[in-house]
Amino acid sequence: xxxxxxxxxxxxxxxxxxxxxxxxxxxxxxxxxxxxxxxxxxxxxxxxxxxxxxxxxxxxxxxxxxxxxxxxxxxxxxxxxxxxxx
Amino acid sequence: xxxxxxxxxxxxxxxxxxxxxxxxxxxxxxxxxxxxxxxxxxxxxxxxxxxxxxxxxxxxxxxxxxxxxxxxxxxxxxxxxxxxxxxxxxxxxxxxxxxxxxxxxxxxxxxxxxxxxxxxxxxxxxxxxxxxxxxxxxxxxxxxxxxxxxxxxxxxxxxxxxxxxxxxxxxxxxxxxxxxxxxxxxxxxxxxxxxxxxxxxxxxxxxxxxxxxxxxxxxxxxxxxxxxxxxxxxxxxxxxxxxxxxxxxxxxxxxxxxxxxxxxxxxxxxxxxxxxxxxxxxxxxxxxxxxxxxxxxxxxxxxxxx
Amino acid sequence: xxxxxxxxxxxxxxxxxxxxxxxxxxxxxxxxxxxxxxxxxxxxxxxxxxxxxxxxxxxxxxxxxxxxxxxxxxxxxxxxxxxxxxxxxxxxxxxxxxxxxxxxxxxxxxxxxxxxxxxxxxxxxxxxxxxxxxxxxxxxxxxxxxxxxxxxxxxxxxxxxxxxxxxxxxxxxxxxxxxxxxxxxxxxxxxxxxxxxxxxxxxxxxxxxxxxxxxxxxxxxxxxxxxxxxxxxxxxxxxxxxxxxxxxxxxxxxxxxxxxxxxxxxxxxxxxxxxxxxxxxxxxxxxxxxxxxxxxxxxxxxxxxxxxxxxxxxxxxxxxxxxxxxxxxxxxxxxxxxxxxxxxxxxxxxxxxxxxxxxxxxxxxxxxxxxxxxxxxxxxxxxxxxxxxxxxxxxxx
Numbered sequence: 001x002x003x004x005x006x007x008x009x010x011x012x013x014x015x016x017x018x019x020x021x022x023x024x025x026x027x028x029x030x031x032x033x034x035x036x037x038x039x040x041x042x043x044x045x046x047x048x049x050x051x052x053x054x055x056x057x058x059x060x061x062x063x064x065x066x067x068x069x070x071x072x073x074x075x076x077x078x079x080x081x082x083x084x085x086x
Numbered sequence: 087x088x089x090x091x092x093x094x095x096x097x098x099x100x101x102x103x104x105x106x107x108x109x110x111x112x113x114x115x116x117x118x119x120x121x122x123x124x125x126x127x128x129x130x131x132x133x134x135x136x137x138x139x140x141x142x143x144x145x146x147x148x149x150x151x152x153x154x155x156x157x158x159x160x161x162x163x164x165x166x167x168x169x170x171x172x173x174x175x176x177x178x179x180x181x182x183x184x185x186x187x188x189x190x191x192x193x194x195x196x197x198x199x200x201x202x203x204x205x206x207x208x209x210x211x212x213x214x215x216x217x218x219x220x221x222x223x224x225x226x227x228x229x230x231x232x233x234x235x236x237x238x239x240x241x242x243x244x245x246x247x248x249x250x251x252x253x254x255x256x257x258x259x260x261x262x263x264x265x266x267x268x269x270x271x272x273x274x275x276x277x278x279x280x281x282x283x284x285x286x287x288x289x290x291x292x293x294x295x296x297x298x299x300x301x302x303x304x305x306x307x308x309x310x311x312x313x314x315x316x317x318x319x320x321x322x323x324x325x326x327x328x329x330x331x332x333x334x335x336x337x338x339x340x341x342x343x344x345x346x347x348x349x350x351x352x353x354x355x356x357x358x359x360x361x362x363x364x365x366x367x368x369x370x371x372x373x374x375x376x377x378x379x380x381x382x383x384x385x386x387x388x389x390x391x392x
Numbered sequence: 393x394x395x396x397x398x399x400x401x402x403x404x405x406x407x408x409x410x411x412x413x414x415x416x417x418x419x420x421x422x423x424x425x426x427x428x429x430x431x432x433x434x435x436x437x438x439x440x441x442x443x444x445x446x447x448x449x450x451x452x453x454x455x456x457x458x459x460x461x462x463x464x465x466x467x468x469x470x471x472x473x474x475x476x477x478x479x480x481x482x483x484x485x486x487x488x489x490x491x492x493x494x495x496x497x498x499x500x501x502x503x504x505x506x507x508x509x510x511x512x513x514x515x516x517x518x519x520x521x522x523x524x525x526x527x528x529x530x531x532x533x534x535x536x537x538x539x540x541x542x543x544x545x546x547x548x549x550x551x552x553x554x555x556x557x558x559x560x561x562x563x564x565x566x567x568x569x570x571x572x573x574x575x576x577x578x579x580x581x582x583x584x585x586x587x588x589x590x591x592x593x594x595x596x597x598x599x600x601x602x603x604x605x606x607x608x609x610x611x612x613x614x615x616x617x618x619x620x621x622x623x624x625x626x627x628x629x630x631x632x633x634x635x636x637x638x639x640x641x642x643x644x645x646x647x648x649x650x651x652x653x654x655x656x657x658x659x660x661x662x663x664x665x666x667x668x669x670x671x672x673x674x675x676x677x678x679x680x681x682x683x684x685x686x687x688x689x690x691x692x693x694x695x696x697x698x699x700x701x702x703x704x705x706x707x708x709x710x711x712x713x714x715x716x717x718x719x720x721x722x723x724x725x726x727x728x729x730x731x732x733x734x735x736x737x738x739x740x741x742x743x744x745x746x747x748x749x750x751x752x753x754x755x756x757x758x759x760x761x762x763x764x765x766x767x768x769x770x771x772x773x774x775x776x777x778x779x780x781x782x783x784x785x786x787x788x789x
Contacts, residue, residue, distance in 0.1 A: 001146065003615065003616060003619050004594070005494075005495035005556050005593050005594055006494045006495050006496075006594050006604050007145065007493075007604070007606055007608060007616060008594065008602045008603060008604050008606075009143055009145055009146050009147060009148035009602070009603040009604075009606045010146070010148060010602065010603070011148060011150060011151040011152075011601045011602065011603065012097075012103045012148070012149070012150075012151050013146060013147045013148050014103050014104065014105035014106045014142065014147045014148060014149035015097060015103050015104065015105045016105060016147060017105040017106075017107070017147055018105065019104070019105055019106075019107065022110065023110070041096075042120075042277045043116065043274075043277070043314050044096075044116070045108060045110075045111060045112050045113070045115040045116040045119070045313070046096075046104035046105075046106070046115070047096040047100055047102070047104060047119055048096065048104045049096070050092035050094065050095045050096065051092055051093055051094035051095075052092050052093075053092070053093060058092070060092075060095065060096075060097075060104070062104075063104035063105055065109075065110035065111075065310075066110060066310075067110035067111035067303075067310035067311060067313070068111070068309070068310055068311030069111055069310070069311055069313055069314055071311065072311040072312065072314065072315060073314050081311075127598060127601070128598045129598070130468070130596050130598065132464065133605070139605075139607075140607055143603055143605070143606040143607055144606070144607045144609070145606040145607060145608045145609070145612065146606075148603035148606070150601070150603050151601055152598065152601045153596035153597055153598060153600070153601045153602060153603075154596075154601075154602075154603045154604065154605075155464070155467055155596055155604045155605050156604070156605030156606070157460060157463055157464075157487070157490050157605055158460070158486055158487065158490060160456070161456060161457060161460035161487065163457075164452060164456070164457035164458075164460035164461050164464070165460045165461065165463055165464035165467075166464060167422075167450055167452070167457070167460075167461050167464065168420060168422060168450065168460065168461035168462055168463060168464025168465035168466075168467075168468070168472070169464040169465065169467065169468045169596060170464075171420045171422070171448035171450050171461065171464075171465055172419065172420050172448070172464065172465040172466075172467075172468035172469065172470040172472070173468060174448050175419035175420055175446075175447065175448045175465075175470050176419075176468070176469070176470060182598055199453060199454060199457070200453070200454075200456070200457050200460065202453065203452055203453030203454070203457055206453070207450065207451065
């Protein structure tokens, strides 16, 4: 990977770095309870909240660091943080 | 399992991409993402050295989908001034936003001189300060924005001294004193407010200043899930007033619907743990007094006319 | 439209330099005043105010911000300019490395001045020497005509695709900047012919959203530095090519790496930088009149250090006398050390006598140079310091 003048990095290449392998707990989304209020998407620091086919919200586990913010802010109790055991 | 690309996936729409190496629950990464997506793709970013710069641009990765430049710690405002001047020379100044961003150090301390110069010369630049109340990138040392009573690695709690003994440098007031036409504060607990303020700022010609309180789980010593809750409590306790000052006049404040005692905000943070010991009682009262003074000064409980 | 050299006029060095910079059409200028650079940046401000120069002039609040602002401007794809001296060059020190490493072809004029403490506003080369590791190309002017001519060449060298490094044009403060000499400027059309509009190799551009100023780890940083060194090495050839082109256009030989004066059959070679070379030429003539075969090797380009050229020029002499106007405390004169190292590496047997003088603006007349050649014992005993005044020295000194 030869250096170009100024040693640039290309846009959005952080997506190659799957930070999902950091976490010890992951959010589990209950699509029945989810009202698609968008709060979890607004507050995710990565961001890695996605909108699934059914219009409900879920997470991209490639990047989720398991911080728990989404579960904390969800007004409908639709997100639970679950310990991930490998 | 095959990867499904959801119909709405931030990989598609966000100008700030995941995969950056910010700590889990980092308020600053959220703030930066909200600011940039509010500003849009016709934005050039100049970033000071700090957490945000480091966790988004470790070669060859970049979390930025707009042109982005990092030079040094104290010169982001000066570099931005040069970018803005060049855009004027090229006749592109009306077409492209220039946003300069930094943390405590790059804004209030080491970067203060160049910030002042940029304000004074009247460049058409929005400066965003991500205020996490210490020098986080270098390991949580005390900054000019560290609040009274906070424990940091250079203002630690010891047998003689209990944490930081000085108050926050009042940067919004300093910006106003420079004649900056739009000065605002907000926190990551209020993304719509943040977005509105960024868009409003970018519609105004001249220097603009927005200071965003961004909790730091590592530096403040709180659970990663509490970033938003604490950013909200900081406002509801009066500790961090959310205001707008336009052309020297206070034009809006975020009113506190239900005032909370500072304890609720301070207790979940390890950096304030000592305030809840007998030795720290006086300091705790002082923090409450500071919050009450803010409420009085800005009419946060609706007692003063805007 | 005739493309010519303008009629020769007598004018202050700073004004001539500013007029030359103006003809390079910089689009952004950011500078902080410091004696003796001030007249340069003032003349440019007047040119902008008169509408003669279409540039954004950023009145920065410090030299650190001056270099940072022009860094930002160059990074956005425009030709930028700044100037400084002494403490200003020191204050912007960290930014100099940034500009070179980002491969931004900025040109800065340094009105060479001594370094505080105590404060001294007169000429020596300490400020330029302090920047020799930064990656900037450094070229020294001997007189004001050369100072003017180097400004155009500096941009052409810097912006060359094989180089892409910033250039520091060194002009002795007061000695050149404030003296009145006859100069002939290029008229704008000739300047435009020599120096076409800037075409950046990279720029901050919303249509090409690339990230610059990354963090590079132990696994890659070494290679990055190697790449910069190769750019400096390529600059050696480009500097000569540009000088040749300039010479063809103007008939003036005011560029390139080194210049020889009466060196062909010389036994003793006098070596120096900048306006000192004029005194060296005079000293060489005086020595020749005394029967000593002296010559001068003027080093015009200090970075990249033209070791090969120096070795080729000095291969035949018996003795080399280097006079430094910069000094590395705890070691010695910097130019002297680099010349010695180059000759030693190439196995050139010449004896190198290293002297330092002129610090803080002390004049070095030709007579001092002649004395150093003819009777070098006293200065050698005093760490090579020329014309040292004993009345200021203490017992332990």
